[in-house]
């Protein structure tokens with residue numbers, strides 16, 4: 001962890017002697033309070049590594065794990081000693097890790113922001129937006145999940161540490177995540193609409209949209225991305241009518257109302 005070959009631990013009292021402020025903020029912190037190392041003399045060195053050489057040198061920064069960008073991997077490794085399980089399990093090799101986003105880009109140990117989870121920023125959304133700026137405009141769109149209202153946050157859908165699903169989605173699949181809160185869309189349906197079964201984001205943008213209901217595009221254009229020329233039977237209505245009607249409000253949905261799937265015996269075209 002340090003450039004030194006020495007593994008001599010010197011103990012918290014020694015550190016405190018030269019780092020009164022850091023010792024005080026540590027003592028007041030969750031780690032200090034939860035006492036995971038308080039019983040041990042090696043509280044500081046659990047994260048910063050053995051400090052023998054550092055103290056002997058009178059405090060040379062290169063002799064201690066300092067969590068600066070330069071020692072990033074040493075820093076993550078120090079945290080992962082205790083946090084390799086649970087929520088953080090898939091960190092190594094995940095997209096944030098791969099892009100050199102480290103624990104201390106999101107967390108602060110000595111002087112965290114208010115709120116839970118030792119986050120660096122005042123709240124989670126503010127934290128994420130410091131790097132994902134372009135998402136800010138999505139959240140402001142007319143149709144949105146209630147994130148800006150403070151009722152939902154990014155980690156309701158994402159695990160920022162890593163996951164086994166694309167885009168750090170915290171579920172077995174995107175759809176499984178959506179079903180957690182929109183259970184009625186899970187079915188089972190007698191008649192599945194293939195894209196809804198496959199991936200909700202074929203039609204919805206979970207971050208925000210200027211079309212109603214978080215839709216990626218307006219109906220009928222949304223439907224026409226996949227159904228360029230529906231073969232509508234002329235006996236039921238004039239086919240040329242479809243395009244005319246399509247420009248009105250609900251367009252295709254006037255007739256095909258159960259677009260997520262149908263349980264009606266004759267619902268194979270999602271009209272009931």
Ligand code: HEC
Pocket residue numbers: 012015016019021022023024026027031043044045046047048066067104107108109110111
């Ligand atoms: C749980 C891990 C952890 C423990 C325990 C810990 N530190 Fe830190 N320390 C960090 C991290 C991470 C930083 C980088 C800044 C931050 O996150 O607050 C840091 C920063 C520092 C700094 C740089 C100046 C500053 O305040 O930001 C000093 C000095 C320091 N720690 C000393 C100590 C001392 C002394 C102790 C024991 C009393 C201690 N640390 C315990 C993780 C830890």
Ligand code: HEC
Pocket residue numbers: 010011012014015016017018019044045048050051052054055058059060061064065066068
């Ligand atoms: C003899 C006094 C002394 C002792 C004992 C000492 N330090 Fe330091 N430490 C310093 C000085 C001085 C610096 C500043 C070095 C610099 O800025 O180049 C420093 C730097 C650091 C840094 C890097 C801060 C930064 O800004 O990157 C950390 C972390 C740190 N010390 C932790 C510890 C820990 C943990 C202990 C106990 C194991 C400890 N120190 C013991 C004097 C000491």
Ligand code: HEC
Pocket residue numbers: 030031034036037046047075078079080081082083103104107109116117118
């Ligand atoms: C020696 C073991 C150890 C090390 C090293 C360690 N932690 Fe912790 N950490 C703990 C314990 C114990 C808790 C308290 C867990 C609890 O309350 O359930 C904790 C709590 C946390 C929490 C808050 C969890 C919550 O529920 O609010 C975060 C975030 C965290 N640690 C991040 C870090 C980071 C970042 C590092 C590296 C800079 C680190 N930890 C290093 C043991 C450790």
Ligand code: HEC
Pocket residue numbers: 076079080083086087088091096101102103104105106107117119124155158159160161
């Ligand atoms: C991209 C930002 C980000 C990075 C990088 C990050 N975290 Fe977190 N961490 C969060 C957020 C946000 C939460 C709270 C929401 C959650 O639990 O997912 C959290 C929660 C935690 C918790 C509490 C989890 C629980 O059980 O509820 C621990 C422990 C933790 N982080 C440790 C780490 C460690 C260790 C690293 C580095 C290996 C790390 N984090 C890297 C953003 C991050």
Ligand code: HEC
Pocket residue numbers: 125128129132135139145147152153154155156157158166167169174201205206207
């Ligand atoms: C309702 C669930 C949900 C919420 C809440 C959510 N996301 Fe997502 N996010 C997803 C899904 C699903 C994907 C993958 C499909 C896609 O790209 O639309 C994704 C993809 C992403 C991507 C990668 C692709 C892209 O669009 O750039 C980023 C970055 C992202 N989310 C960041 C965030 C941030 C930051 C927040 C909080 C402000 C957030 N997400 C809130 C579900 C969500």
Ligand code: HEC
Pocket residue numbers: 095096099101105106124127128129130131132154155158160166167168169
């Ligand atoms: C320090 C900067 C930083 C912070 C803070 C940060 N991210 Fe990221 N995130 C990145 C980078 C870099 C990537 C790689 C892709 C890219 O370049 O956009 C990324 C990618 C992602 C992706 C896309 C994954 C994929 O497979 O496409 C998601 C989702 C994501 N971040 C969510 C979050 C969430 C949620 C938070 C807040 C808890 C967060 N990020 C905080 C830098 C950051």
Ligand code: HEC
Pocket residue numbers: 143144145146152156157174177178179180181182200201204206212213214215
């Ligand atoms: C943590 C719970 C949660 C998760 C997970 C979730 N949602 Fe939502 N969703 C909500 C809430 C809350 C609302 C707002 C309901 C309201 O205002 O009545 C909502 C509303 C919606 C709406 C309607 C928006 C509108 O303008 O009426 C759509 C569409 C939607 N979600 C799609 C998704 C998709 C797709 C996913 C998966 C990527 C998803 N949701 C995941 C909680 C969630």
Ligand code: HEC
Pocket residue numbers: 175178179182185186193195196197199200201202203204213215219253259260
């Ligand atoms: C083929 C496109 C399509 C797919 C795929 C799709 N939806 Fe929808 N969704 C729509 C349309 C169109 C509406 C608006 C319906 C209306 O206004 O009557 C809607 C509305 C919604 C609403 C709000 C109104 C309501 O019915 O509750 C939620 C929530 C929702 N969808 C969730 C989901 C979830 C979860 C998935 C994935 C299982 C999904 N959608 C997949 C097209 C789709």
Ligand code: HEC
Pocket residue numbers: 193194195202203219222223224225226227252253256259268269270
């Ligand atoms: C991402 C592509 C996609 C989108 C967008 C989409 N669909 Fe579909 N739809 C399909 C597929 C694939 C099938 C199954 C076709 C088959 O079995 O031949 C299907 C089937 C249907 C069927 C039943 C066809 C049959 O013969 O059983 C109807 C009706 C339908 N879609 C209406 C809609 C409407 C209305 C919308 C817009 C709200 C829409 N679709 C959006 C891909 C899509």
Ligand code: HEC
Pocket residue numbers: 220223224227229230231232233236237242245246251252253254255256269
């Ligand atoms: C006025 C009512 C009405 C409107 C509006 C309408 N449809 Fe249909 N659609 C039907 C009827 C009726 C059928 C045939 C049902 C059957 O055979 O049971 C059908 C069949 C379909 C089929 C399955 C047969 C095929 O052609 O593959 C698709 C796909 C479809 N419609 C898509 C659309 C799309 C996309 C829109 C909007 C652009 C739309 N419909 C608008 C009534 C309508």
